[in-house]
Amino acid sequence: MTFPFEQVSPALAPPRNETSERLYQDAREYGRFESPRSTTLAFEPQLQGFPKSDLLLASFEIPAAPAAGDRKSLTNAIEGLGAERRERFYNRMEAFETRARAERLSPEKIDATYRQISRLISTRTTNLTDEQRLNIAEQVMSMxxxxxTIDQGVHDTCGAAVIEVRTYIRHPEKAIKLVADAALNAEVLTRNGVALPIDTTPHDTSKLEAPKSGQRSHASELFQVAAINLLINDGLGKKEGSLAYRQNDRRPETVNLGEMIVDFSVHPPREKKFEGLYVADVLRMNRLVTGEDEPELVLWKANTRGGKQYGKPFTNETEMESALLEAQKNGKLPAVIYVYSGNDPLWQDAPNNNDGGRGDGHYINVTNITPGKPTSVEIDSTWWRRADHLKSTGSSIKLSDLYLSSLPPKDAEAQLRQELAAAVRAGKPDAARQIALARQEWVNGKIDTNGLESSLRELLLYADMRWQTEKRAGKLNVDEQSRALTKAMEAVDRLPYANKVRMLETLKNKGIIDSTEYVSALVATSNEMTEQRMMMTFAGEHDPQAELGFRRAQDELSQRFGSLSPEVRRSVDEQLRRGQNADNTGFYASRAKERRERRKL
Structure with missing residues (x-):
C-alpha cells in the first residue's frame, strides 16, 4: 500500500487538463489531490464491512486524460468530417471518457484507443470505400x-461476440486494432506472422450505416471474422493459413447463415459448416486477441469436477457464485458463462421465434454480481438489447435464475420440479414456475406443441380460479399473478402460428389481454407469418411441413378476422395490405417488430 507521503513529488506531476479537472471535481466528495498539479488522489475508501485493522489511508491512481498528442490527432481527424458525423464522434468520445473514468481504464489504453481510431479515419485503403471506412471508425468509437451494444446478429458467433464485448470493456485499444488491421489491410497476422486474408465486404445487416439493436455492425463482423480466422489457424504449424472462415450473405429465414470454413490444404478446397466454439476455443481466442492467458475465464456447469476440464467448471449454484465473486474480487469481470437459451428464464430473451424457443447453447458475459438476499447478477447477451439484464435498466436477474439457465435442459426440468415442490410445501403456489416447467417438458420432447398449448390453457384455467378465490379472501399475491401472466404471454408468443392464434383467443377470453391488444396481436402474427412465408419462397427453401403449418394458421386467422365488426375489419385489412401494424406499442406487435428489424437485411 502506498501512503500519501510516498507519492510522486508535486513538482513531477503533470498539470491537470480539462478531462483530469472533471476527474478532480468528481473526486472532491471523497478525498483530495496532493497538490493543484497532481493527478494522484488520496482518500479514505468506503470501509463498511472491513475490520478495524484495515482502516488505513489508501492511495488510488485516478486515470489521467489521454495524452494531448493522441487526443489532438483524433480531434484533428474528426474536424475534417461532416458536421453530423463530427458531432456524433464528439458525443461518443465524451461517453467513452466517462466510462474510462468510471472503470479506471489506464491513460495508456485510452491513448492507444484513440490512435487506432485516428488510423481508421485517416488511412485510405482500396479494401473499403471512404464511407465504409468512416462508418467502421464511428462504430468502434460507439462500441x-x-x-x-455489440450484437452478433443472426449468426452463430456468440463465442466470438462475447470475447469482442469483453475486449472492448477491458482492452478497447486491442479490439479496435484487430478491426483496423482487418479493415485497412484485408488481413490479420498469426502469432508466427502468417497473413490470413479477411474479406472486408459487409454482409447482411453489416451493410447498414447504423445497425439497430440485434443487428451486427460492419465493425463487429470484421472483429468476429478476424478472431475466428486467428483461432482456427492457431497451432497448425506449416499449415497456418490453410483454413479460412468465411461470412457470406445468409439466406433469409433459412438454417444457412452464410458461415463456413474452407480447407485449402486439400484439392479442390473443401467447405464445411461452421459449428460454433467450444469452451477451449473461447479461451484460446481470448488469449490470441488480448495476449492474456485467463484459463478460468469461461464458467460452465459440469456434473463432476476432475480430469482435463477447460475453463472454470462448477457443479452447483454455490460453486458458481463463488467463482463469480472470486472473478469480481480479482478484477476479472466480465466472466463468460455457457448457458442453454431454451431454459427458463433466458428463453424469454431469445429473438428467434421459428422454433418456439427450444434454444441451444449460448455464451453470455456476467458483468457484475451483487451479494444479497437474493444475490443478483448483471448479464450482457449479444442477441439484442432486450436480452441484456443490467442494474442500470432495472433488469438484473437473480443468481438462481442464471444457474437454472446454465443447466443442461433435462437437469433444468428436474430443478424446476424441485423448486415447485418446495413452493407447494411452503404454501406459496407459483404459476410462473408451472408455466416454465411445461415449456421445459416441451423443450425436452416430453410433450409436443399441441400438448404445450393444452398445458398452458389448463394452467391458466386453474391459476385463474385460485386467484379469484384468493382475491375474494383478500389474499391475492399480485406479484405472483403478474409474473405468471407475463410468462404466459411470452410463452404464447413463442408458439407456432396456429397454436399462437388459438391461445391469443384464450388470453382475450380470460381477460388477460383486451380486445385492442388481441386484434393487434392477430395482425402482427399474420404479417410476420406472411413475411416468413414469402422469404422462404424467395430463398427457394420450400418446406411442405412448414407450408402445412402456414395454411393451418391462415385458417385460424381467417376465422378470427371473420368475427370482427365491419369497422374493425376494414382497419385490419388495411394493416394487412401494408404489411405492418398501425400501432406497434402493443405487447405482441412490438415483439414482432423487434424480430423483423433484427433479421432485416
Whole structure:
C-alpha cells in the first residue's frame, strides 16, 4: 500500500487538463489531490464491512486524460468530417471518457484507443470505400463508449461476440486494432506472422450505416471474422493459413447463415459448416486477441469436477457464485458463462421465434454480481438489447435464475420440479414456475406443441380460479399473478402460428389481454407469418411441413378476422395490405417488430 507521503513529488506531476479537472471535481466528495498539479488522489475508501485493522489511508491512481498528442490527432481527424458525423464522434468520445473514468481504464489504453481510431479515419485503403471506412471508425468509437451494444446478429458467433464485448470493456485499444488491421489491410497476422486474408465486404445487416439493436455492425463482423480466422489457424504449424472462415450473405429465414470454413490444404478446397466454439476455443481466442492467458475465464456447469476440464467448471449454484465473486474480487469481470437459451428464464430473451424457443447453447458475459438476499447478477447477451439484464435498466436477474439457465435442459426440468415442490410445501403456489416447467417438458420432447398449448390453457384455467378465490379472501399475491401472466404471454408468443392464434383467443377470453391488444396481436402474427412465408419462397427453401403449418394458421386467422365488426375489419385489412401494424406499442406487435428489424437485411 502506498501512503500519501510516498507519492510522486508535486513538482513531477503533470498539470491537470480539462478531462483530469472533471476527474478532480468528481473526486472532491471523497478525498483530495496532493497538490493543484497532481493527478494522484488520496482518500479514505468506503470501509463498511472491513475490520478495524484495515482502516488505513489508501492511495488510488485516478486515470489521467489521454495524452494531448493522441487526443489532438483524433480531434484533428474528426474536424475534417461532416458536421453530423463530427458531432456524433464528439458525443461518443465524451461517453467513452466517462466510462474510462468510471472503470479506471489506464491513460495508456485510452491513448492507444484513440490512435487506432485516428488510423481508421485517416488511412485510405482500396479494401473499403471512404464511407465504409468512416462508418467502421464511428462504430468502434460507439462500441468503445458502450460495449454492451455489440450484437452478433443472426449468426452463430456468440463465442466470438462475447470475447469482442469483453475486449472492448477491458482492452478497447486491442479490439479496435484487430478491426483496423482487418479493415485497412484485408488481413490479420498469426502469432508466427502468417497473413490470413479477411474479406472486408459487409454482409447482411453489416451493410447498414447504423445497425439497430440485434443487428451486427460492419465493425463487429470484421472483429468476429478476424478472431475466428486467428483461432482456427492457431497451432497448425506449416499449415497456418490453410483454413479460412468465411461470412457470406445468409439466406433469409433459412438454417444457412452464410458461415463456413474452407480447407485449402486439400484439392479442390473443401467447405464445411461452421459449428460454433467450444469452451477451449473461447479461451484460446481470448488469449490470441488480448495476449492474456485467463484459463478460468469461461464458467460452465459440469456434473463432476476432475480430469482435463477447460475453463472454470462448477457443479452447483454455490460453486458458481463463488467463482463469480472470486472473478469480481480479482478484477476479472466480465466472466463468460455457457448457458442453454431454451431454459427458463433466458428463453424469454431469445429473438428467434421459428422454433418456439427450444434454444441451444449460448455464451453470455456476467458483468457484475451483487451479494444479497437474493444475490443478483448483471448479464450482457449479444442477441439484442432486450436480452441484456443490467442494474442500470432495472433488469438484473437473480443468481438462481442464471444457474437454472446454465443447466443442461433435462437437469433444468428436474430443478424446476424441485423448486415447485418446495413452493407447494411452503404454501406459496407459483404459476410462473408451472408455466416454465411445461415449456421445459416441451423443450425436452416430453410433450409436443399441441400438448404445450393444452398445458398452458389448463394452467391458466386453474391459476385463474385460485386467484379469484384468493382475491375474494383478500389474499391475492399480485406479484405472483403478474409474473405468471407475463410468462404466459411470452410463452404464447413463442408458439407456432396456429397454436399462437388459438391461445391469443384464450388470453382475450380470460381477460388477460383486451380486445385492442388481441386484434393487434392477430395482425402482427399474420404479417410476420406472411413475411416468413414469402422469404422462404424467395430463398427457394420450400418446406411442405412448414407450408402445412402456414395454411393451418391462415385458417385460424381467417376465422378470427371473420368475427370482427365491419369497422374493425376494414382497419385490419388495411394493416394487412401494408404489411405492418398501425400501432406497434402493443405487447405482441412490438415483439414482432423487434424480430423483423433484427433479421432485416
Amino acid at each position: 468503445a463508449a458502450d460495449p454492451t
